[in-house]
Amino acid sequence: MWNKVLCLRFLWLLFSDSESLWAVWNRRYNLQGKSLWTLEISTSNSWTWNHLLKLRELGMQFVKPILGNGHSVSFWYDAWTPFGSLINFLGQHAPRQLRVPLHSTVSEACSSSGWNIASPRSNRALELHTYLTTIPCPTFSEVPDSYTWCTTSREEPKFNASNTWQDLRPREPIQTASDLIWFKGAIPRNSFNMWVANMNRLPTRARLASWGLPVPTACCLCSAYMETREHLFLSCSYSTSVWGLCIGTLNPPPRMFSTWSELLSWIRGNSPSAPSLLRKLAAQSILYHLWKQRNNVLHNHIVLPPEAIFRIIDKEMRNTITARRGRKHFLDLMAKWMR
Structure with missing residues (x-):
């Protein structure tokens, strides 16, 4: 150009x-x-x-x-x-x-x-x-x-x-969820995973089967339902347990997310005890590690309990906030995350 x-x-x-x-x-x-x-x-x-x-x-x-x-x-x-x-x-x-x-x-x-x-x-x-x-x-x-x-x-x-x-320069319409994916202080790998997930382009089993590939469609984490994006990240019993452990102090909704739009709506929310920045960081970390665990089960046959995934996410969140503690919007995030 x-x-x-x-x-x-x-x-x-x-x-x-x-x-x-x-x-x-x-x-x-x-x-x-x-x-x-x-x-x-x-x-x-x-x-x-x-x-x-x-x-x-x-x-x-x-x-x-x-x-x-x-x-x-x-x-x-x-x-x-x-x-x-x-x-x-x-x-x-x-x-x-x-x-x-x-x-x-x-x-x-x-x-x-x-x-x-x-x-x-x-x-x-x-x-x-x-x-x-x-x-x-x-x-x-x-x-x-x-x-x-x-x-x-x-x-x-x-x-x-x-x-x-x-x-x-070629222009495209601004995506409504772009501010929830790309923001200052985000972890690049988590943002990229969130971007692909938001576009519904992750190779879930249901998506692979729709291409005509001879693969089973059962969820890798619970084996009870078809592995779609909404089920894998939101409705699966395994994922629900991880979400409950991670966002219990971040004003979680009365009923856990069932659709992707509900998840985005919660991330966009803002409150003194759960600012939007903290919700973005937590949601992207959860989605990344759920996808990583799904691949771990599929390719390596290694099953970790939800509590182990929570500890990994918790450590990542602490490290992320600590590394950015000098930034204005990260000053009080640690206290709100550990509350």
Whole structure:
């Protein structure tokens, strides 16, 4: 992605007033007075120049011309009207229909008396004609053309790498449980396990069987019910015992969790005796060690009682809080955990 940002910066140098050696050389030997939008990719070009040409369509989204005398702005390729690139708006046959050559600048579509283009032969061409009646003809302007770098956040006369990166970066909707998974002070392995569990992507036996694998579906911890995410972590008698031992002092619900949404709702809760940060740490530790014990039973046939799992979780919680005791939000967590 940053490679694209860098290439777009070089593309911008060709439109700006930059006098850098790279910009001057490429304007003289590669552009040779032509519009960048009209050049073709060729094997005789350098790899860098061809790569830059491939990004022109993306660059059109950012390079915005400000029409002055029309000597530099391409009539068909530059987005100097609200319709964007006119060759895309009107189609490939438009240069012949409007009698404006494909490589013309805006000033070449004018005469000493005004705009010099053929009568419209389509609704879109009519829209263009209507728009041209609302702006002054470049023939009567002495101001040179200029360009600005236009991103969604601002329009400015120089390249902005930060805003360009923000526009190029693919975005996804913010997940509602993201603040319960990724937070300052979390244990990375526990957060990752929580993230995969929240996405319901852990390879439980029910999930493996749904893929067509010939595996038993009984829960590895209790062997009584199908091993789904909700059962393994919340409804299993073994897991329920571990939860009861770990969160007995953290305002547990009257009825132990039965669905994943109930668990997330409890974690998001906050109270003086059981702050949300402590609930996040405890819940992630419990889920991690329940999954680890499940794998221990499945692969190593080692069964530990719930009390042993509690002691492991308790030690991990104490170590975590102690290691972060200098942080503001961890100052009184030890007393609340050991209460």
